Amino acid sequence: MAEAAIEVKDLSKTYGDGVKALDGINFEVEAGTVFGLLGPNGAGKSTTVKILTTLSHPTSGSASVMGLDVLGRAAEVRKQIGVVAQSSTADREATARENLRLQGQLYGMKGSDLEQRIDSLLGSFNLAGDGDRIVRGFSGGMERRLTIAMALVHRPKVLFLDEPTTGLDPEVRAEMWEEISTLAAQEGMTILLTTHYLEEADMLAQNLAIVDQGRIVAEGTPDDLKKALKGDAIQVGLGESRQQPEVESALAGVDGLSEVLLNARTLHARAADGARSVPSILTSLEAAGISVDSVTVSRPSLDDVYLKYAGRTIEQAEKNENEEVAA
Amino acid sequence: MNVFADTWHMAQRHIRALIRQPWWIAVTLVQPIIWLVLFGGLFKNMAELPGWPEGLSFREFIIPGVIVMTAFFSAGWGGMGMIDDIKRGIIDRFLVSPASRSSIINGRLLSGFLTIAIQALIVLVLGWLMGAHYPGGALGMVLLIVIAGIVGFGFGAFSNGLALIIRKEESLIAMMQFLLLPLTFLAAAFIPLTLAPDWIANVAKFNPVNWAIEAGRSALIDSSPDWNLILTRTGLLLVFGALMAAFATRAFRSYQRTV
Ligand SMILES: Nc1ncnc2c1ncn2[C@@H]1O[C@H](COP(=O)(O)OP(=O)(O)OP(=O)(O)O)[C@@H](O)[C@H]1O
Ligand SMILES: [Mg+2]
Numbered sequence: 093m094a095e096a097a098i099e100v101k102d103l104s105k106t107y108g109d110g111v112k113a114l115d116g117i118n119f120e121v122e123a124g125t126v127f128g129l130l131g132p133n134g135a136g137k138s139t140t141v142k143i144l145t146t147l148s149h150p151t152s153g154s155a156s157v158m159g160l161d162v163l164g165r166a167a168e169v170r171k172q173i174g175v176v177a178q179s180s181t182a183d184r185e186a187t188a189r190e191n192l193r194l195q196g197q198l199y200g201m202k203g204s205d206l207e208q209r210i211d212s213l214l215g216s217f218n219l220a221g222d223g224d225r226i227v228r229g230f231s232g233g234m235e236r237r238l239t240i241a242m243a244l245v246h247r248p249k250v251l252f253l254d255e256p257t258t259g260l261d262p263e264v265r266a267e268m269w270e271e272i273s274t275l276a277a278q279e280g281m282t283i284l285l286t287t288h289y290l291e292e293a294d295m296l297a298q299n300l301a302i303v304d305q306g307r308i309v310a311e312g313t314p315d316d317l318k319k320a321l322k323g324d325a326i327q328v329g330l331g332e333s334r335q336q337p338e339v340e341s342a343l344a345g346v347d348g349l350s351e352v353l354l355n356a357r358t359l360h361a362r363a364a365d366g367a368r369s370v371p372s373i374l375t376s377l378e379a380a381g382i383s384v385d386s387v388t389v390s391r392p393s394l395d396d397v398y399l400k401y402a403g404r405t406i407e408q409a410e411k412n413e414n415e416e417v418a419a
Numbered sequence: 420m421n422v423f424a425d426t427w428h429m430a431q432r433h434i435r436a437l438i439r440q441p442w443w444i445a446v447t448l449v450q451p452i453i454w455l456v457l458f459g460g461l462f463k464n465m466a467e468l469p470g471w472p473e474g475l476s477f478r479e480f481i482i483p484g485v486i487v488m489t490a491f492f493s494a495g496w497g498g499m500g501m502i503d504d505i506k507r508g509i510i511d512r513f514l515v516s517p518a519s520r521s522s523i524i525n526g527r528l529l530s531g532f533l534t535i536a537i538q539a540l541i542v543l544v545l546g547w548l549m550g551a552h553y554p555g556g557a558l559g560m561v562l563l564i565v566i567a568g569i570v571g572f573g574f575g576a577f578s579n580g581l582a583l584i585i586r587k588e589e590s591l592i593a594m595m596q597f598l599l600l601p602l603t604f605l606a607a608a609f610i611p612l613t614l615a616p617d618w619i620a621n622v623a624k625f626n627p628v629n630w631a632i633e634a635g636r637s638a639l640i641d642s643s644p645d646w647n648l649i650l651t652r653t654g655l656l657l658v659f660g661a662l663m664a665a666f667a668t669r670a671f672r673s674y675q676r677t678v
Contacts, residue, residue: 145515146514146515147678171517175515177508177511180508181507194428198428198513198518199516
């Protein structure tokens with residue numbers, strides 16, 4: 093394995109109020125790759141990022157970035173990293189250029205080198221015409237792009253992106269994905285990104301870890317994780333509402349069927365070979381007097397991975413998030 | 420060291436914000452102008468009291484106090500901007516950069532000093548237009564501004580430190596209100612302490628605001644400044660400032676423990 097840009101060992105963090113945000117997590121990120129931390133609200137994603145970026149101190153365990161211990165050599169770590177926090181951290185009363193300039197100055201950049209860097213970043217983040225505008229007037233997408241540009245001024249070796257696309261509309265999100273893939277490919281940077289969005293992790297990350305309640309519940313490439321589920325996802329739309337025990341007993345005789353779960357009028361199940369199981373599922377349901385509207389068979393998605401390991405569906409996680417946004 | 424460069428870069432951010440909203444200085448001048456114009460007129464006859472410093476008009480007497488109070492008030496509210504920056508994640512952004520930690524507060528205090536100096540100059544000019552004399556001359560004015568600046572540094576560091584610990588605007592407003600007015604009235608801002616009740620005169624001995632007012636007044640108004648008084652009070656103020664800076668640094672650590 094190539095050199096690890098990030099190493100996390102038995103990291104735990106308990107906040108002052110007794111909340112155990114991290115409960116012994118371990119992972120490694122290979123230099124030059126994109127690593128995704130996927131998990132629902134409160135999983136501990138931001139806490140992990142805060143510790144890796146020297147902002148917060150772990151209760152126990154250790155972590156290093158580019159071989160530098162985040163506790164013992166924090167000052168050196170800070171020079172190597174760029175951080176995009178979960179919410180925008182630009183100064184809204186200043187212009188985009190002033191924000192970028194101060195950020196560069198704090199990393200010891202100055203003069204024409206800095207100004208050129210600012211111009212090129214404004215250009216590549218589609219803000220060329222907006223450099224001298226006050227950030228207060230920016231759209232959410234513009235402000236997010238500026239925040240990412242700010243994290244890149246000093247050409248960091250490792251970039252941390254905490255939920256880079258949360259709260260953006262789908263169009264802007266797609267743009268952002270492209271931006272991130274380009275960064276990873278062109279600059280050879282190591283990127284750690286956290287997200288709630290499965291498609292996002294699937295699309296951007298070479299490796300990912302699913303975090304839930306402060307623990308890593310699964311780790312691997314998106315494909316590996318999907319393969320580990322073994323078998324196809326089957327969804328059956330029922331003609332009327334039924335109870336879980338009813339469908340369970342109806343399907344008890346079907347071979348190779350597992351994880352039967354009724355969610356309103358949709359029946360979820362997993363089968364080693366989906367296409368083969370469908371006929372016997374249909375006959376069994378019919379025999380029990382349960383009518384069927386539709387059937388779909390699909391390869392497992394990360395959605396299923398999430399459901400299996402985090403014990404909740406992504407819908408639930410997103411629902412929580414929306415409630416939070418509304419609050 | 421890049422401590423100085425960082426502080427200057429941080430200060431520039433606040434100075435730019437100040438230049439973009441210059442009316443803010445005008446707003447903060449409303450209070451001192453009320454003191455000067457209304458109090459100065461209303462209590463003019465105080466100067467006839469027995470025991471009043473000879474040859475001083477009431478207005479001349481309160482000018483140094485008004486300047487120190489203005490400095491002390493604007494510094495006292497300095498933590499509000501810090502809370503704003505904490506909420507916006509700007510402080511955390513600075514903390515994950517190599518910028519020196521102290522520059523985060525000192526940049527604010529430096530720009531605060533600029534505000535204080537501008538406000539002091541305006542009050543001095545207004546007082547002069549209303550007929551006040553400054554026997555201390557240019558040196559006296561500079562000394563008064565420096566002394567007001569040190570008070571501003573101390574209370575600014577205190578306010579920023581509190582902001583880092585409590586992180587709620589309402590709580591900071593409550594605590595500051597609890598402090599600002601009492602500290603003002605337990606000082607020789609409006610009458611000489613010789614004319615105040617004994618207990619006030621005694622409490623005032625421990626009040627940094629009073630140290631600044633007495634030293635600043637002697638520098639500006641006395642025809643032969645009391646250098647002993649000026650130097651000892653300025654020394655005490657420096658100690659006070661250093662203590663407050665230490666408090667703010669500790670507050671930073673406590674902040675980082677809760678992130
Ligand atoms: N500063 C803090 N003080 C106390 N508890 C905290 C603090 N920050 C986070 N927590 C708690 O730690 C747990 C993990 O939070 P964290 O912010 O790491 O989750 P997350 O995965 O980033 O969630 P989200 O998707 O909502 O951003 C949560 O229970 C949260 O309430
Ligand atoms: Mg988070």
